[in-house]
Amino acid sequence: MPSLDETDESREVRLADSATAMRRLLGYLRPHLKEFLVIVALVLVYIFTQVLQPWLVKIVIDQDLIVQHPQFQSILTVGLVYLGVTAVGLFANFTQNRRLQWIGQRIVRDIRNDLFTHIESLSVRFFDTHQTGRLITNVSSDTNQVSQFFTSFLLSLIQDGATVLFVMGAMLLLNWRIALGSFVVIPVIVLISILFRKRLRENYRYTRSRYSRLIGYTAENLGGMRITQIFQQQKKQFDQYSEVNRQYTRGNKIEYRWSVMFNRTFNALGNLSVALMMWVGGEAVLHRTIEVGVLYAFISYIQQFFNPINSLTQNWNSLQTALISAARIGGVLLTEPEVSDPAQPVEMHRASPTGLIDMQGRVEFQHVTFGYDPKRPVLKDVSFTVEPRSFVGFVGETGAGKTTLMGLLTRFYDIQEGRITIDGIDVRSFRQADLHQLTAIVQQEVNLFSGTVADNIRLFRPEIGDEAVREAAITAGADEFIRQLPGGYQSIIRAKGANLSLGQRQLLAFARALALAPRILILDEATASLDSATEMTLQESLSRIASGRTTLVIAHRLSTVRHADMIYVMDGGRIIEQGNHEQLMALGRHYAALFDKSSPTDLVSREA
DSSP states (O other): OOOSOOOOHHHHHHHSOHHHHHHHHHHTTGGGHHHHHHHHHHHHHHHHHHHHHHHHHHHHIIIIISSSSOOHHHHHHHHHHHHHHHHHHHHHHHHHHHHHHHHHHHHHHHHHHHHHHHHHHSOHHHHHHSOHHHHHHIIIIIHHHHHHIIIIIHHHHHHHHHHHHHHHHHHHHHOHHHHHHHTTHHHHHHHHHHHHHHHHHHHHHHHHHHHHHHHHHHHHHHHTHHHHHHTTOHHHHHHHHHHHHHHHHHHHHHHHHHHHHHHHHHHHHHHHHHHHHHHHHHHHHHTTSSOHHHHHHHHHHHHHHHHHHHHHHHTHHHHHHHHHHHHHHHHHHTOOOSSOOOSSOOOOOBSSTTSOBSSOOOEEEEEEEEOSBTTBOSEEEEEEEEOTTOEEEEEESTTSSHHHHHHHHTTSSOOSEEEEEETTEEGGGSOHHHHHHHEEEEESSOOOOSEEHHHHHHTTOTTSOHHHHHHHHHHHTOHHHHHHSTTGGGOEEOGGGTTSOHHHHHHHHHHHHHHTOOSEEEEESTTTTSOHHHHHHHHHHHHHHHTTSEEEEEOSSGGGGTTOSEEEEEETTEEEEEEOHHHHHHHTSHHHHHHHTSOHHHHHHHHO
16 A cells, blocks of 8 residues: 655655756757757747837837828838738747647657656666656656646747847837836846745645655555455545645645736736836826837837746746656656666577577576665575476475565576576676566566457567467467457457456466567466466466476465475575475475465375
8 A cells, every 4th residue: 555654755856956957858859959940030030020019000100190291101001011020920920839839749759758768677676666656657747747848938938038138129229218227127027036936946846746646646546446445445545645635735725826926926017117117208208208109119018028027937837847847757767777788798599589599498596695685685695506497396485585586587686696597607698688588487466468368478579470379378278268258369358457367367477478488487476376276277287388498486385396306495585495395295394394384285286
């Protein structure tokens, strides 16, 4: 069950450098730099048309209206020019927005692809320590927030920033004295921004961290809904969800309140500036020091001056959220895989795309010591050898280190001491992709994907044909139930195999592993969840499954390994006994005690 006692993600965000996050975002813009420069040019064209409009009206007022002999032809000419300027501005604005949206979506697609690919490359330890819900938020919500940076804030920054500069230039050209007097509001704007910025940033961070927690909590609870219902924890989980939701709602309210205060402060300042301009400019018109058209243009430009500032402040939320999301995404992208491929890997060869790798499959652990926390070893100086094409079992109480052994052989983790070899070659000398083709693992928990039965067996590898899929299913004992499905091998499996029984899902997992044609097959308590009838069916198939390959079995039910060539008994991270079933029973020690406590199926096997 997820817990509310988690590290506050806002602490992680505070450690992120906003400048670094900004550089990371802009780095995705480089491949689209030419298109972006075209957008900037269109933005400048649009701004120029907007700034030119008050100037054209000023010309009409001062030269054609407030004169003794108004000239209609001149007014018509300026009106047509005004109409043309407006049309050009509308076209430039439409084109720039369309192009920017296209670039923004391409960039976000690239970010999402990079993030997903990088997450897939990370070592298993990363997933041991990071909640699935948080990673879902990174891939979905955070990338959407980053898209707002490109499609909203970046355009606002360029367009509104350039508008302020163009407006200030036009005001200086009109009357530099009045313009300089108008610019006294700029220090006030800077002061207000400084006063509000820190508070706004803290609010955005708080809200974003609570939103991430809400998404993560929801995702993990939906994934564990059966457990929640079985143990009648709906009320408990709802109370915790309500608390997370309350914190998120509270953060939104505070964020909205401060954003409104920020924006209304700028609105009030803009309205005050217009009022002052009307007062000061009105007196100047009465004293004939400026013309009426100039006063109109100044009032229009002051409004144009504050509108982009208001737009920038309103998009401040987008910037803050995008930077926080970029920092969170960057935190994942900067995480290096603990397990990496060697600089000069061993080359492996196959007789065919689905044929066995040209290796014998001899496994050797040499004085291996390992701990998930290096200071607390789980395995202690473990040594053993598994000969090619042999069938070997590993048994012991829960926590003895059996599954850890298999995780090290498949290099989900790297050992701290010792050496693990396959045919005398250190597993760290293989590419991970090659190692995982050489070894296949079937676990107690089966993950199936939405798609056909055949696709779940071949795992969407086109080089594994239909015949190879069916052969793997026959060997695993899954062919009979598959052919009874409405669509046979083309039957659709729902998410997580919801329309299949536990035993059927397990048989498909065996078929999937066999379709890979591995040289080494690992069964990690793969029969622990099966009913007795299904297990007996699978036991009959084990000789076929293990034929021609090295098979390592972690056994919960000892009947699974009764006929193994060698059985290793583990306790406390060490191998304490080894031998075949008869030899270990004759010792009368740990293995015999485990067998005496075995399930009824094992006892029947023992009597037999």
